[in-house]
Amino acid sequence: MEEQLPKMTLAFPLLVLFAVVFIPQCVGEGSIIGIIGEAAILPCELTFMTPVSIKDINFEWRAEGDIVDAFVKGHHELTHQEKQYRNRTELFITELSPRNLSLKVSHISPDDRKVYECWFFIDEDRNGYLDKWLLKVAGHYSEPLIKGPAKIDLRNRDADFTCAATGGYPEPKVHWFINQKMVLPQSNRIKTTIKNISSEEYAVKSVLTINMTDDTSVYCTVENELLKEERKSPDIQYLIKTKNEQQRGDRRHWWIAVIVAVALLVIIVVIAMAVFRSRNNSASSGSSCDRTQQQGRREQEQNPLQPINAED
Template sequence: MKVGSGTSKLKMTLALSTLILFAVVFIPQCVGEGSIIGIIGEAAILPCELNFMTPVSIEDINFEWRAEGDIVDAFVKGQHELTNQEKQYRNRTELFITELAPRNLSLKVSHISPNDRKVYECWFFIDEDRNGYLDKWLLKVAGHYSEPLIKGPAKTDLRNRDADFICAATGGYPEPKVHWFINQKKVPPQSNRINTTITNISSEKYDVKSVLTINMTDDTSVYCTVENELLKEERKSTDIQYLVKTKNELHSGDRRHWWIAVIVAVALLVIIVIVAAVFRSRNNSASSGNNYDQAQQQVRTWNEQNPLQSINAED
């Protein structure tokens, strides 16, 4: 009984070992489900690879990618098979399997759009014992928003008045979050001072416009950010500043500017008068010198013409 029992246990151990070896050698390892982000208008690659150890020929592999039951792409006995491909994916898919890389079953999907947000499964078939799905991926879709533009009120006399600030960004996906900052402090998103409107301009893009109303009691610095949570991307606007002034301050500033202008004008006038006087004085001096020189020249000329009279005059 002991010998028979030992033999039975040995057979069971061998059978179990064979089963485990078969599982390791012939059954592929499923990576599990993950997620990949595809950017609208660009391409996304969904990885899939045969991981079992036995040699495999490309002619023996049959596999297909499925999304919600639809055939996205397929490969049958060494050939790219598109007969049953879902219309949505036509001319947009690419496979990487080759003679040199027979285990690479990855899929490339081009021109990503929000309609491509689905769960994709990589299924393979080699024989009755070697088949099943290898990888499962959730393809998420996103698009970058433009840098937000911010605009403030045109008025300058804002003390103790409500002022509207506008923040706008375009062309992103999915819907964003807008955050406002006043003097570097974040405004609570649920604040009733914020009114945000998101517009679906197409099936693939959103525009966002947010208005923040502030009661201007002091000098204020304002900026906004637009956040795409899926991309973990937050874009910031420029920082605009408003110096709050009362009417009296404005008028006082205007008067001060007026007096400065008057003083500058008077100073310029005085300088012009002084320069003109100096210039005139120099002209008069030059004119007197010229007259004296002319008289001396006339005397010398007369003496040359009347030498005798000049001698008598000297005697």
């Protein structure tokens, strides 16, 4: 036992060093979200401590057993690439960065939702994956459009509000808010319809029915849980008058009408009096002028002009 101890002591560090230097290590395993129509990058990096030459590197990306992209002895190898990924992949490995084995997939679509593995090959007996990623696919929804009924007297009536959005992926959730308070999604006042417009996008339409008993502010949101994104519609506000308020308003309108009518009547009376006085003044001035003229004629008749004597 004493003679074997030194051998065991030397062998253990060598095994550890071999494992660190030559055996690939899994450095990441998780999920990445790719946006429909855009590109997604799946990271993968060699973690070996020894120098690496690009000519000695062999690796490939796989998805459910299919070859997505490959690199063999310094060359990009596409012979066995799956048709789905042709002209859509890109590798980042170069002589200056031989440890970067990341993969770029362009023009993401829902069909790309798979588990992708980055495999590194040392030889036939030693191989494995460095990274393993689940590529999730999502799309942004448009800003919700909200519509309400015409702004007539809605007091104590049911009113329908409609919320709509398109272009997103996967299926969304619609939330309604009345006076800043969320309406429970399972409420029987809400009817939501989701349609698959194409393989890459959904359209959602939700209708909320409210009994209008008070002033009401309504808006909706469309949530994409995968993107942790929630888009909000504009607010719609309706002011509902109570019966007392309406009666007060009616009385106020009645008094205004009375005041206007009285004012018009006063104006008419004032104008009529002014016209009457003006006519009286004209008539009186005309009669006095006639009397003066008649008196003058009588005086002339009574006192005719006398001839003037030369002696005078």
